[in-house]
Amino acid sequence: MKFPENWLRQHVRTDATREQLSATLTAIGLEVEEMEALGDNLDGVIVARIVECAKHPEADKLQVCKVDTGSEMLQIVCGAPNARPGLVAPLATIGTQVGTLVIKAAKLRGVDSNGMLCSAKELGLDADASGLLELPDDAPIGTPLADYLGLPDARFELKLTPNRADCFSVRGIAYDVAAAFGSEVVPFDATPMPALNDAALKITLGAGSDVPRFVGRVIEGVDATKRTPIWMAERLRRSGIRPISLLVDVTQYVMLEIGQPMHAFDRDLLKGDIGVRRARANESLKLLDGRDVALDDQFLVVTDNDRAVALGGIMGGADTKVTDATRNVFLEAAHWVPSAIIGRGRRLGLHTDAGHRFERGVDPELPRQAIEIATRLIVEIAGGAPGPVTEAVLPEHLPQPKPVTLRRARLARVLGMQVADADVERILRALGLDVAKSNDGWTVTPPTRRFDLAIEEDLIEEIARIVGYDNIPATLPGGGTRLAAPTETRVEASTVRRHLASRDYLEAVNYAFVDEALLTKWHAMELAVRLANPLSAELGVMRTALLPGLVSALGRNLARQQKRVRLFELGKIFMQPFKAGDAPIEATFVAGVACGPVADEHWGGKARDVDFHDLKGDIESLAALSGAKLEFRRPAEHTPSLHPGRSADVYRRNDDGTEVRIGEIGQLHPALQRALDLEHPVVVFELLLGPLLSRPIARARPLSKYPSxxxxxxxxxxxxxxxxxxxxxxxxxxxxxxxxxxxxxxxxxxxxxxxxxxxxxxxxxxxxxxxxxxxxxxxxxxxxxxxxxxxxxxxxxx
Missing domain, CATH: 3.30.70.380 (Ferrodoxin-fold anticodon-binding domain)
Structure with a gap:
């Protein structure tokens, strides 16, 4: 989340310095990844207008410009490609320092130059160095640039945790700042705009609990050619968003300020009333970025007369987008629940600001407020007559805040310190929570924007981070502890790890999710569990075996000239349940892989590569920890990933004479070895861990006194x-x-x-x-x- 400092200070009053603000944000859990000062040294830079441009007599890429400063006309030699008569741009006058350069009167190729017209990058305002920073035509000539652009300022970038979706807005951050500095959030004006006509579109909700609220409004007679005001454009730019056009910029501005994503449709391009439904199989939609996407019933769409015109919660459609020719606008703001949006954009290779917010959760009470704010901005800047606000809502599906009890004694016990009642109440109220005092503490009702506050410990965390973790004393735990004696009937997993390490194996830890293509090579995709919201396409399914990841790790080691590699891993595998609706099946396995010489190079014996029997010995020594009796048998069914003549199923023999298959051992199949680009043979084993850990209680019995x-x-x-x-x-x-x-x-x-x-x-x-x-x-x-x-x-x- 990026935002400018001055915008935040409009929402919360504080005398804290920029450095104090940065340190406090990080201390309360809103980590400041970057803070960039903007326009701290712009003394001497003014707003100026180019009156004339003539080609430099000695240089093809230079122009000799006459520049109006409001008090005099200066001659400036400029090489910017966008320099032209009538352009309003920043001018650094003589004596001004721009970066490390001090502007002086000079001759450039024999022509006098008395200042420098500047780009945004030269002034430290943006990364754009393609030409002069273009200012609005109505910018007051001669005004200091810092005054005109609201500088100095600073750009903050926060690294937010997924549970703090409320801080994806300037106003959301303001609540935390107010609590940290003992201030209050400035009241926000969202006064409803009266309807001036009857223009409206009917809204129908057809997606049930996935979209329980949808708010819209028609504004007629808008002048979409109006330029975005400089104050709004600069706030957007400093928040990392490039201004596009007034109508689009207003929706982006409202999203950044209060956290509610919006969309603006060209009303005249809509063919009927508005609806929300699930997309149909093979339904297509052309998005704002020009791409045609194929949808299915996992996606939500906004429709007009049942035609899909926007991808719900992610991006609008190209067929109904607003342009400079737009005169009538339909504004939309809806509440899309996270479960209906998570992963949908990623499936299409999209990452949008709206999707990013809806995936984490947006306040369901914001849509109407967002419509009112956007309406006021559009009407004040571009004119127009708004119609009535139209809202469709399914109250039974809207999340309702539930009161949470915070006990005074519990707070003191968890934090190890007493926090004054007045401080607790001040912090909670500053965060926007409703607080009612009770005999043993407080009953606290969180606002609808705070999805993360559901239990008592959540409230204790709020108190702790605002009080400051540095202010919580470090106290050693006291009280009695219960000693749990280790059971004799089970070998600890740590013992297995130590034993394999003693056999010259190194432990590896791999992701539990892997690439589908890798499991396909291993013929292990059957019953694989696909992730609904994978981190990436290469991590899209849960592993059904440990060996694919372990052999991949072995391959990376071999590629780095490690000739002798022996790795093991203890971990879970996951498979689809046998019964629909059940949770995925989880099982813990131990696996090992080995490649290269059986021992390090030495003079005392002939070198040979590790083979099946070496790993068999390792498994038998592992089984000896629990006294397990193992049998190695030719597989009843050949495993595609293992060599048909150099593999075996592993069985554990129970005391009652029964046997259970616990895994397999063998050399990789030559075809798989080639597919994995491994030059040398690799031997592997994978065993169910539970039977190896089970150990019968040792019982003494006398030795037979008769000879064998x-x-x-x-x-x-x-x-x-x-x-x-x-x-x-x-x-x-x-x-x-x-x-x-x-x-x-x-x-x-x-x-x-x-x-x-x-x-x-x-x-x-x-x-x-x-x-x-x-x-x-x-x-x-x-x-x-x-x-x-x-x-x-x-x-x-x-």
Whole structure:
């Protein structure tokens, strides 16, 4: 929000200096991003008129001008392209300092010059250096420029938080300034203008709660060619808005002063009564900026005889815009609720001052006041006869301020200090709040412009920021604290982070919203949640997996010559609900990515790249924190993002024998690797965090006093049979006497048929109540051999 200092001081009286005003605005939460002094050193610069212009005899781009200063005629050599007879412009007389230059009588290419005609940039008033600053033809010649333009002044630019929509106007800021400096806001004249004719348009509301109020007025016989008064044009310019034409400038001026966006239609170009409705699918509208936009039912439009003539709350249409030929005007001011405007302009690549305000919330009581102010300005400057104000309203959909109780004891407890009752009441009333005292505090009703005041803590915040955070004492908290003992049945997420860091991973933190194109590359757009109001087109959907963002971070590191990268992330993913109307599904995952050498470069061993089995070991060590038993199995359905022969599903085995799939591990699919422009293989894992954190309570049990027996067996099986499948079969066949199963050899080559492999395993058997006999052990071995032969066509290797 940009505004000039002098305009603000018209709305609130204060003796504070410019520097004090700037510091106080920042201290009360309205951060001053920039303050630029305007016209502090314009002594000697006057309003002058060019009477004649002649070509310089020695320079094609220079002109010799005769300039009327009101008291004498001066000869000035000027190179500005817009210098012409009759032009009124600023003149820096001899002895004046303009920037670092002191104006002196001089000869330019042999021609005397007795001053300098100036541009806005040379005077420090604007960035425009394309030519002389053009002043109105009726500007009084010889008047000091500072007096004529209301200088000196300063341009403030505030960085406002989204909850302070009320401060997107000079008058809204004035309330905070009044409270901070113990002043009051100057009463504002919005006296209704009487109707001088019956010209009016009927207004129909067809969008329900999205537009509960719409106010309009016809003004006939306007002279739209009138130039915007210099005082208004300068306030607009110092607020960052370029003056265009009187009718447009008046609507912009009212928006900046009180915060209500408006629009002016050419009444003669409207074909019928005014309506508000939702746009229809594929309905088009030509906007003021010349663009044709395709709309849908997410947009609101203003219509005349059901023809869309403006994009509600964002921008007017080109077909009904006001021009210098306009003689009859229809003024519009409406209350568009934030939910109906948020994100709509961004979808069309638009960012307008009106949309910016309506997205954050505008006072629903302002439309009629805005119409009255704009009417008065237009009639006083351009003439015309206003008709009656026409208003359509749906009272049941207008927000109603609700009283909020502020307790004296609660205020003191939260702030850690006592604030005098008189100060509390003064601050709240200066902010425009209605205050009624009660036994234990106050009942406060916020004005309709303060959407952010809804609970007691909001009022306490208002007191705190006006009193000044620097004035609140720093007090250590007191009282008893409740100690919560950590549970033994859960591993803390911080422990997982520390463990992965100990395994040489670095933690990454990525946005929870990502580019739709990225998820599409990963085949992960199914069930993705789209954002209604994304920060940008590249952050338009919520992530359905951690790996896309994590691999992108790995790629950025590789692009910066980091040859060995290992990253992990703990975070939530989001998916559409299974039932319409429910909230999106959220789940917390842990993911890791690795690329490059398995270890830093060293002399003691042969270098090799990280592979599937390295990450498998990392996952198993992570599972050991909770005692989880993991199984790695060939995926039942291939995951498009992973290599079909170098990936596995990860299961956690529960104590009751059931299993649950918790994620996947593997190498990126070569096609995805090429799509992501990664030169080297990348191995990844992504696991549901909850099952890894769940830990059973440790229970002690005596060791068996009977000896264990080991039997080693080797089987020849097809290459397609996994160890996980074999292990499951052995455990089922061996029964309760199996204490452990060890795979100690894998062989393929001479003596083993092509397409087969030999796996040697050790069965460790033990009983709790007796010593196992050879007959017991042989029976177990027989059952194991038989089960493997039946289930996997395994042949016992001798």
């Amino acid at each position: 027996v080991r039997r080693d067996l080797a089987f020849v099986v097809p290459e397609t049979v996994s160890w996980a499948d074999l292990r499951a079969t052995v455990e089922a066949a061996a029964g309760a006497s199996l204490r452990d199963l060890v795979l100690f050899d894998r062989y393929a080559g001479a003596g083993v048929e092509s397409g087969f492999k030999s796996l040697a395993m050790g069965l460790i058997l033990q009983d709790e109540s007796r010593t196992l006999t050879d007959r017991d052990v042989d029976a177990v071995v027989t059952d194991v051999v038989s089960a493997l032969q039946h289930s996997h066509h395994a042949a016992l290797r001798v």
